[in-house]
Amino acid sequence: MNDAPAVAVRNVSKAFGSFVALDNISLEVGACRFVSIVGPSGCGKSTLLNMIAGLSLPSEGQIEVFGHPLAGINRRASYMFQRDALLPWKTVLANIQFGLRLRGYGRERSLEEAQAWVRRIGLDGFGNHYPYQLSGGMRKRVAIAQCWTVKPDLVLMDEPFSALDVHTRLRMEGEILTLSSSSKATVIFVTHDLEEAIALSDEVFLLSASPRTRIVGRYSIDLPKPRNLIDIKSDLEFQNLYRTIWRDLRKEVLKDDAGTHS
């Protein structure tokens, strides 16, 4: 079972009534890979991610996780949502250890772990603060810790940093890169930002415009690791990749435009 892909999406379609959102999608994500899914906005990226998470069911097709067909919630995955999903009535520490407590870890053990994470994400002294007392970037860091404390084999991220300013965002991306390479977790990262996708990933999947979204491209990103997210954008190979993928993405974005205005 060891060489089974972390996630295998096989001929998956998703329809909402008569609206076909995803049409016959197939993709494989190898274990320990960092994979991005890119596409024009509203193309069903989140829908696909929700199905991999087990939060919603495909209308057709099947999803396998580490070789096993997915039924119900994906127990090996953590999910970092686009919007803030921290429990507002729990402190930073309580939020970080939430997953551990749910999994039956003892009070002391979880607290210790959470305190270590608070230091790791640079929120020393904020352990007993409530989410509303934190800035957007700090809340994202707590959400990152909440996701990673449960030591997931698979981390699903749905445009997690789209609401952040450029500098905070760059820092968060760096943290995610460090975490994923040190933990051996597989990451599926959904974004509409092509630069972000290329800079972070080993592989990028490109989705077509809605409706009947298909996969229209698959690109290997063989940039050397570890990567410096600030300098990488001036790298020649990065720019070549960007140009190649953008040419394909551009078509979809324009198609989307034509579709909504006709």
Next chain:
Amino acid sequence: MPGHTPKKSRIVILQLLLAVAMLGTWEYCSASKIVDPFFFSRPSEIALRVGHWAATGFIWPHLLTTLLETVLSFFIGSCFGSVFGFALGTLPTAAALLDPYIRVGNALPRVVLAPIFLLWFGLGIWSKVALGVTVVFFIVFFNTFRGIREVDSLLIDNARMLGASRRQVARHVLIPSALTWIFSSLHISVGMAIVAVVVGEYLGASKGVGYLIAQAEGVFDTTGMFAGMAVLALTVLLIGAIVGWAERRMLRWKPPQASNAPDRIPPE
């Protein structure tokens, strides 16, 4: 001018001055017979009467009865309301089935129930408690129901992804969300409980502040009626302060509402 927030101490002084002015006008009008003191009494006499009641200990059994009835109706009503609200909040079919009956029950003016409760539960405290319960129940019920229904589905999804079972979702997400709504409605439910209880006492009782007011009315003792009201007003203020304190403690995690609250967002 926006942005100019007056100092708290100054506001308090102005508030006191306003009270003095109003009571002074009342006193003056009564003393100089501009209004009939028989119907309007006088603040000084009312204060004397309240002082007399307190000094002789006459008021305490009545006040304690009213408080006991309020507390009982609040707790019983909250228990039923929250359990019922939680059940219907998580069972959409049952909620749809019972919806018209709940509407009818809530639309009924509670005061008309007082006579029937008097017949059922007698002149003692339980007829008042029953009346108070019908009021508190609906407030807590609706708030629990909304708290369960309007919880952000993202929070539920997040808890499920982190490994929460149905029961754990209820414990960590649904119930805290409902409690938020219940705590924010504490002022209303406690206040309404007092109103219902006093109305019940007024309509038929052998003890309680409402009973005192009814007795005073029976002998055209306006001073006694106003004194009863003054006692009630003071009690409600005190309870309001306690409830406010409890609410602040329980909802510590909520951002402060007031615009002049200290900015607690730390620098990034």
